[in-house]
Amino acid sequence: MKTLYHRYKGLALILLCTLLAYFILRRLIGLPSYNSVLILTLVAIIWYSWKTSKMKDQIAEQNELSVRPLIVLHDEQRGEYKAAIRLVNIGSGPAFNITLDEINILPL
Numbered sequence: 001m002k003t004l005y006h007r008y009k010g011l012a013l014i015l016l017c018t019l020l021a022y023f024i025l026r027r028l029i030g031l032p033s034y035n036s037v038l039i040l041t042l043v044a045i046i047w048y049s050w051k052t053s054k055m056k057d058q059i060a061e062q063n064e065l066s067v068r069p070l071i072v073l074h075d076e077q078r079g080e081y082k083a084a085i086r087l088v089n090i091g092s093g094p095a096f097n098i099t100l101d102e103i104n105i106l107p108l
Contacts, residue, residue: 010051014044069095 018040025039070091076084085103089095 014047018044067091067093069093071095071098 021040021043025035068091069089071087071089074086074088076086078084087098087100
């Protein structure tokens with residue numbers, strides 16, 4: 001469970017940066033207050049767009065991983081001296097064009 005700090009640290013950071021930027025723009029540089037508000041709005045929109053873009057990339061990556069095939073080998077005993085290996089897809093996506101190379105198993 002996330003603490004209050006972890007939930008609102010992004011919002012607190014934006015608020016702190018906004019107050020700092022307002023102080024710098026209004027008090028030190030002498031811009032009128034409406035220009036300061038417009039500049040701060042631009043900064044907030046750029047920051048929000050950047051965070052949204054990062055989130056979109058993470059969602060796309062998770063979606064790609066969720067529909068991947070995952071092939072595992074199961075060994076089966078068939079009789080006293082015969083064994084077989086079976087390929088099983090345990091992933092959520094289909095496994096197309098599976099190729100196998102020759103496998104040499106040395107007797108024990």
